Amino acid sequence: xxxxxxxxxxxxxxxxxxxxxxxxxxxxxxxxxxxxxxxxxxxxxxxxxxxxxxxxxxxxxxxxxxxxxxxxxxxxxxxxxxxxxxxxxxxxxxxxxxxxxxxxxxxxxxxxxxxxxxxxxxxxxxxxxxxxxxxxxxxxxxxxxxxxxxxxxxxxxxxxxxxxxxxxxxxxxxxxxxxxxxxxxxxxxxxxxxxxxxxxxxxxxxxxxxxxxxxxxxxxxxxxxxxxxxxxxxxxxxxxxxxxxxxxxxxxxxxxxxxxxxxxxxxxxxxxxxxxxxxxxxxxxxxxxxxxxxxxxxxxxxxxxxxxxxxxxxxxxxxxxxxxxxxxxxxxxxxxxxxxxxxxxxxxxxxxxxxxxxxxxxxxxxxxxxxxxxxxxxxxxxxxxxxxxxxxxxxxxxxxxxxxxxxxxxxxxxxxxxxxxxxxxxxxxxxxxxxxxxxxxxxxxxxxxxxxxxxxxxxxxxxxxxxxxxxxxxxxxxxxxxxxxxxxxxxx
Numbered sequence: 263x264x265x266x267x268x269x270x271x272x273x274x275x276x277x278x279x280x281x282x283x284x285x286x287x288x289x290x291x292x293x294x295x296x297x298x299x300x301x302x303x304x305x306x307x308x309x310x311x312x313x314x315x316x317x318x319x320x321x322x323x324x325x326x327x328x329x330x331x332x333x334x335x336x337x338x339x340x341x342x343x344x345x346x347x348x349x350x351x352x353x354x355x356x357x358x359x360x361x362x363x364x365x366x367x368x369x370x371x372x373x374x375x376x377x378x379x380x381x382x383x384x385x386x387x388x389x390x391x392x393x394x395x396x397x398x399x400x401x402x403x404x405x406x407x408x409x410x411x412x413x414x415x416x417x418x419x420x421x422x423x424x425x426x427x428x429x430x431x432x433x434x435x436x437x438x439x440x441x442x443x444x445x446x447x448x449x450x451x452x453x454x455x456x457x458x459x460x461x462x463x464x465x466x467x468x469x470x471x472x473x474x475x476x477x478x479x480x481x482x483x484x485x486x487x488x489x490x491x492x493x494x495x496x497x498x499x500x501x502x503x504x505x506x507x508x509x510x511x512x513x514x515x516x517x518x519x520x521x522x523x524x525x526x527x528x529x530x531x532x533x534x535x536x537x538x539x540x541x542x543x544x545x546x547x548x549x550x551x552x553x554x555x556x557x558x559x560x561x562x563x564x565x566x567x568x569x570x571x572x573x574x575x576x577x578x579x580x581x582x583x584x585x586x587x588x589x590x591x592x593x594x595x596x597x598x599x600x601x602x603x604x605x606x607x608x609x610x611x612x613x614x615x616x617x618x619x620x621x622x623x624x625x626x627x628x629x630x631x632x633x634x635x636x637x638x639x640x641x642x643x644x645x646x647x648x649x650x651x652x653x654x655x656x657x658x659x660x661x662x663x664x665x666x667x668x669x670x671x672x673x674x675x676x677x678x679x680x681x682x683x684x685x686x687x688x689x690x691x692x693x694x695x696x697x698x699x700x701x702x703x704x705x706x707x708x709x710x711x712x713x714x715x716x717x718x719x720x721x722x723x724x725x726x727x728x729x730x731x732x733x734x735x736x737x738x739x740x741x742x743x744x745x746x747x748x749x750x751x752x753x754x
Contacts, residue, residue, distance in 0.1 A: 293324055296350045300331075300343075309342040310334035317530040318523070325394060335370035340378050360384055364391065368400075396450060402549040408457045411447055415440050416464060420474040430600035432472065433496055436465050441499050448505040449512070449573070452553045458501050465498075481613045490578075491593040492586045494611065500581070506560070507577040513557035514564060514572070528554075589676060591683050591694075597734050598695045602702035609641065609701050610676070616641050632711040633704075642672050644704065650720060651704050657724035658700050661746050662692060688742045695734060699727045 300321045303309050312332040315321070321343070323330040331347070333339040351357050364387030367375050379386055390399030390407060397407050418439055427435070444461060447453060463476045466484045471477050489495030516525050517538050528551065529535075532544045543555040564576050587593075589610050596603055608614045617639040620627050631639040633650035645651055647670055659666055667678050683694040703723050710716045728746070735743040 289327070292354045292356065295354070296347070297322065297324065299346050299350055303342060303346050306342050308338045310336065310339045314527070314531060318526060320523075328394065330393070335367055335374060335378070337374065337377050337381065341381065344382060358384075366391070396447065400548055403451065405454065405456060408454065411444060412457065412460055412464075415443055415461060416474055418443070419464060419468045422468070423472060423474050427472070428601040428604065429469065430604040432469050433498065433604070434600070436469060437496075437498050440465055441501075444501060445504070445508075448501065449508040451550065452509055453501070453505050455502075458505070461501060481608060481615070482611065489584065490581070492590045493584050494587040496607070499577075503580050504573075504577055506557075507573050507580055509553060509557045510560040510564065510576050510580075511573045513554045514561060514576075516554065517561075589680055591680060592698070595686070595691065596694050596698055597691065597736055597739075598698035599702070599730065599734065602698045605702040605705050606698045609645070609705075612641055614641060614644075614705065616644060633708055639708075642670070644708065645701065646670055646672065646675055650707075653720040654704065654723045654727075655700055657720060658696050658727055661724065661728050662689075662696055663746065664689075664693065688739045691739050692731065692735070692743055695731050696727060699730050703727055 301319075303321055304311075304319055310333065311319070311321070312334060315332045321332060323332075331343055333343050347358070360383060363384050365379065365382065365384050366387045366389060370378075375386070390397040390403065392398070397403055399407075418435075422432075422435060425431075440461075444453070462484055464474070466480055466487075467473055467475065467477045469487070470480050485500075486494060487496050488498045488500040491497050515522065516528060516533075519525055520529065532547055532551065533541065539558055539561065543552055547555070560576075560580070563579055565579065587610075592606065592610065593603075598606075605614070613619075617627055617629050617631075618641075621629065629638040631637055631643060631648055633644070634648045636649065637643055637647065652668070656666055664682070669675050669678070679697060683690050683697070703726060707718060707723060710718075732740070732743050
């Protein structure tokens with residue numbers, strides 16, 4: 263058939279190679295042929311279903327080239343199933359790889375097992391075994407079987423340790439890559455607390471130390487880091503709450519997604535036309551199904567709408583409405599660099615490693631501020647009293663054409679900043695970005711003077727902040743930013 267019309271036969275001169283775009287379609291067509299043949303097996307009087315598959319008329323599950331076949335553990339049923347697969351192999355040329363295939367028995371006598379193994383020539387497998395990357399088992403998964411998840415995450419962290427990433431860069435990798443790895447498992451299993459604690463310890467250590475070994479160094483508690491931005495966190499996912507939300511979503515699906523195969527199986531063998539929310543937990547269910555029944559306690563709290571991810575909605579509802587920070591406006595719609603935003607996040611919570619905090623831990627350190635060489639270094643001094651910092655800030659305010667504001671009280675300073683960044687006006691957006699970049703520039707200058715013995719003039723920092731704001735400004739405010747100019751004093 264060419265363009266929907268029959269044509270004369272022609273000889274193919276080239277075969278398909280691995281990676282050819284049409285290969286998946288041809289494979290799907292061939293597997294559809296196998297699937298239909300297996301569905302016809304039920305017509306044979308010699309074939310008997312697996313005890314947990316008869317009500318659904320289930321003979322197989324297939325995902326790409328991973329195939330699971332089910333039947334009762336007797337020679338006739340297995341022979342019938344094998345004959346069907348052999349017909350498919352003769353027609354398609356696809357053969358089962360005996361080195362990668364196994365037979366799993368349950369409740370079958372040793373004599374029958376030996377007959378089936380001798381007939382098929384496949385090795386006998388033992389539960390649990392891995393399918394689509396996760397272990398399949400009838401019992402609760404042991405801690406040793408969670409090790410592949412931990413090992414994979416540690417391997418990712420190890421590959422990043424050689425890279426000189428900022429705190430913000432590490433946080434982004436944790437949120438996107440590491441969370442993505444465990445999210446797949448979290449939607450299928452209740453992850454043990456010990457496993458979650460280990461994963462969180464590696465993530466915490468990488469964020470604050472950049473290492474692949476567990477340390478206790480942290481500027482802010484991990485529970486706080488995993489809260490939303492409006493509550494003072496970094497919006498990293500709380501794995502414990504996310505796992506609970508994912509299992510609650512699966513429990514919610516049992517009542518609302520009856521067309522799915524695994525839910526049909528639960529209804530056929532355990533629920534049996536009862537009210538899922540009110541029925542007792544069946545005694546014969548496996549450990550994971552039991553967890554799904556136990557998750558019903560969270561269902562009354564769930565108010566799901568059709569917009570966005572259901573799991574994410576449940577997650578935020580389980581987190582609760584905790585107190586929001588007063589400076590939350592600084593966390594949203596900020597066009598400053600991510601690493602500058604991270605520095606401000608630490609500054610607003612008083613968690614920057616200033617000298618007074620280091621000294622409070624019993625560490626011997628020079629207390630003098632290296633920017634002004636005049637007073638002891640604290641957060642309030644560094645950003646409100648230091649003559650060098652004030653000179654830079656006055657230059658930034660002059661560049662933005664904003665009236666100067668001076669105070670030695672942090673509460674008043676914070677209140678003034680919040681008042682300036684409220685709203686969506688161009689001036690508010692520019693001020694938010696400039697303040698964030700100023701805090702970061704002062705902190706970097708402090709570190710360079712203290713650890714590298716390098717220094718820059720205040721005018722250079724003002725120029726650098728203005729340049730960064732000009733580059734980072736989105737289209738909506740870029741024209742306004744470019745109207746500002748830095749006045750150079752005349753030289754006589």
